[in-house]
Amino acid sequence: xxxxxxxxxxxxxxxxxxxxxxxxxxxxxxxxxxxxxxxxxxxxxxxxxxxxxxxxxxxxxxxxxxxxxxxxxxxxxxxxxxxxxxxxxxxxxxxxxxxxxxxxxxxxxxxxxxxxxxxxxxxxxxxxxxxxxxxxxxxxxxxxxxxxxxxxxxxxxxxxxxxxxxxxxxxxxxxxxxxxxxxxxxxxxxxxxxxxxxxxxxxxxxxxxxxxxxxxxxxxxxxxxxxxxxxxxxxxxxxxxxxxxxxxxxxxxxxxxxxxxxxxxxxxxxxxxxxxxxxxxxxxxxxxxxxxxxxxxxxxxxxxxxxxxxxxxxxxxxxxxxxxxxx
Amino acid sequence: xxxxxxxxxxxxxxxxxxxxxxxxxxxxxxxxxxxxxxxxxxxxxxxxxxxxxxxxxxxxxxxxxxxxxxxxxxxxxxxxxxxxxxxxxxxxxxxxxxxxxxxxxxxxxxxxxxxxxxxxxxxxxxxxxxxxxxxxxxxxxxxxxxxxxxxxxxxxxx
Numbered sequence: 001x002x003x004x005x006x007x008x009x010x011x012x013x014x015x016x017x018x019x020x021x022x023x024x025x026x027x028x029x030x031x032x033x034x035x036x037x038x039x040x041x042x043x044x045x046x047x048x049x050x051x052x053x054x055x056x057x058x059x060x061x062x063x064x065x066x067x068x069x070x071x072x073x074x075x076x077x078x079x080x081x082x083x084x085x086x087x088x089x090x091x092x093x094x095x096x097x098x099x100x101x102x103x104x105x106x107x108x109x110x111x112x113x114x115x116x117x118x119x120x121x122x123x124x125x126x127x128x129x130x131x132x133x134x135x136x137x138x139x140x141x142x143x144x145x146x147x148x149x150x151x152x153x154x155x156x157x158x159x160x161x162x163x164x165x166x167x168x169x170x171x172x173x174x175x176x177x178x179x180x181x182x183x184x185x186x187x188x189x190x191x192x193x194x195x196x197x198x199x200x201x202x203x204x205x206x207x208x209x210x211x212x213x214x215x216x217x218x219x220x221x222x223x224x225x226x227x228x229x230x231x232x233x234x235x236x237x238x239x240x241x242x243x244x245x246x247x248x249x250x251x252x253x254x255x256x257x258x259x260x261x262x263x264x265x266x267x268x269x270x271x272x273x274x275x276x277x278x279x280x281x282x283x284x285x286x287x288x289x290x291x292x293x294x295x296x297x298x299x300x301x302x303x304x305x306x307x308x309x310x311x312x313x314x315x316x317x318x319x320x321x322x323x324x325x326x327x
Numbered sequence: 328x329x330x331x332x333x334x335x336x337x338x339x340x341x342x343x344x345x346x347x348x349x350x351x352x353x354x355x356x357x358x359x360x361x362x363x364x365x366x367x368x369x370x371x372x373x374x375x376x377x378x379x380x381x382x383x384x385x386x387x388x389x390x391x392x393x394x395x396x397x398x399x400x401x402x403x404x405x406x407x408x409x410x411x412x413x414x415x416x417x418x419x420x421x422x423x424x425x426x427x428x429x430x431x432x433x434x435x436x437x438x439x440x441x442x443x444x445x446x447x448x449x450x451x452x453x454x455x456x457x458x459x460x461x462x463x464x465x466x467x468x469x470x471x472x473x474x475x476x477x478x479x480x481x482x483x484x485x
Contacts, residue, residue, distance in 0.1 A: 001350050002350070003330055003348050003349065003350045004349055004350060005330065005349060006332060006349030006393065006395045008395075027393070027396070029391075030391050030392060030393065030396070031373055031388075031391050034352070034390075034391045034392075034393065035372050035373055035391060037350075038371065038372060039372075047349070047393075049393075049395070049396055051396055052399070075385075079446075098461070099376065099460055099461020099462075100386060100439070100442070100443065100446070100448070100458050100459075100460075100461055101376060101379055101386045101387050101388045101439065101461045102373060102388065102391075102461065104385045104386055104387050105387050105388065105391065105392065232456075232457075232460075233456070233457050233460035234460035234461055
């Protein structure tokens with residue numbers, strides 16, 4: 001790991017200013033950044049440590065929704081009683097992510113800045129070509145081993161998968177990120193790779209995530225995060241779904257439905273086609289399974305990741321039906 | 328060593344003053360600068376849990392924590408677990424249940440287990456497996472590790 005200067009921020013404004021300088025980066029839990037610095041992917045000149053800032057780790061839940069400070073640790077949010085009761089999909093996405101140790105370190109703000117696990121991206125010594133690291137250098141993944149790569153939202157420049165769980169739940173429930181005074185939907189915070197896969201987040205130099213806000217809804221209250229993976233725990237998703245369901249008073253007609261996919265796309269992937277196909281319909285297994293196929297509309301595989309196109313709709317359908325049974 | 332900074336660390340109740348490069352992780356500071364080699368370096372990338380220590384009572388990975396970040400926090404390593412020569416109940420349970428083979432992952436397993444029990448995440452074998460998943464054991468001693476955590480959780484509760 002290349003050496004860098006270390007600066008401990010004493011205020012949010014000081015942190016923003018210091019991190020706006022060329023070569024400077026904010027350091028929170030470090031679970032992505034220190035790892036990537038060791039890989040030779042991140043080469044900061046200065047790290048601005050924000051973990052000693054006070055007051056940015058609050059979790060506040062009321063009738064309108066939840067506001068979670070950017071420095072709240074993943075583990076704290078996962079175990080928070082009001083998050084568990086009002087936003088179960090958020091709690092479940094968090095406790096099924098990473099390990100207990102990493103969840104004690106990683107912050108909610110840092111979680112949104114998590115980078116892809118694409119093995120070609122993570123290995124510059126052996127794979128110099130990577131459009132995400134070095135724009136215009138090419139993509140080593142295309143034509144390579146693609147089992148863990150995206151099938152949705154890809155481009156000719158990049159097929160790297162977005163690996164996170166939390167943000168999948170956040171986009172399902174229309175959460176916003178607070179960048180100081182600026183608010184942005186989490187869905188818009190994550191950018192498609194297109195021709196500029198090096199640009200992953202809609203955040204500018206001098207900006208810092210200060211909080212995440214999740215609006216309350218009946219669908220968020222009746223929600224779940226279903227994560228399917230190669231091993232039972234401590235593994236990234238082969239495919240996952242954050243689903244929220246609200247039924248009409250008759251207990252069988254779908255009033256509201258939220259569906260977002262993880263583990264299959266280049267960003268957290270809201271599946272509005274599934275939602276639209278089922279809203280107003282009776283919750284019934286065949287209809288749910290048919291509509292869930294729409295989750296992978298437009299999917300493109302690169303050989304070894306074809307299984308995700310089969311798997312993702314099944315995960316979505318199982319999650320919706322599970323919520324329906326829990327009436 | 329052109330770019331060194333002073334870092335004060337509180338480890339197992341003892342105060343240490345170091346001059347280190349900012350890039351030095353807590354793991355390397357413990358092992359290479361302070362001779363506290365009980366904390367193990369496995370993958371050095373946050374994937375194996377061998378370097379698990381406690382910072383302000385919570386389990387974290389020393390390999391992804393900069394030593395400088397840990398300033399002002401109370402750090403506990405495996406060396407700080409036993410009290411006056413008496414093993415911590417989790418250490419004793421690992422011995423009794425034969426919860427290791429080569430022993431390399433064991434300090435990390437034990438530090439993780441102590442926290443797992445304290446967090447209230449050791450209520451069943453399934454819960455122990457889930458909340459101990461961040462500690463890999465290449466020898467495959469998992470069934471005995473689960474038994475040791477279960478035993479220690481019952482002892483701590485009683």
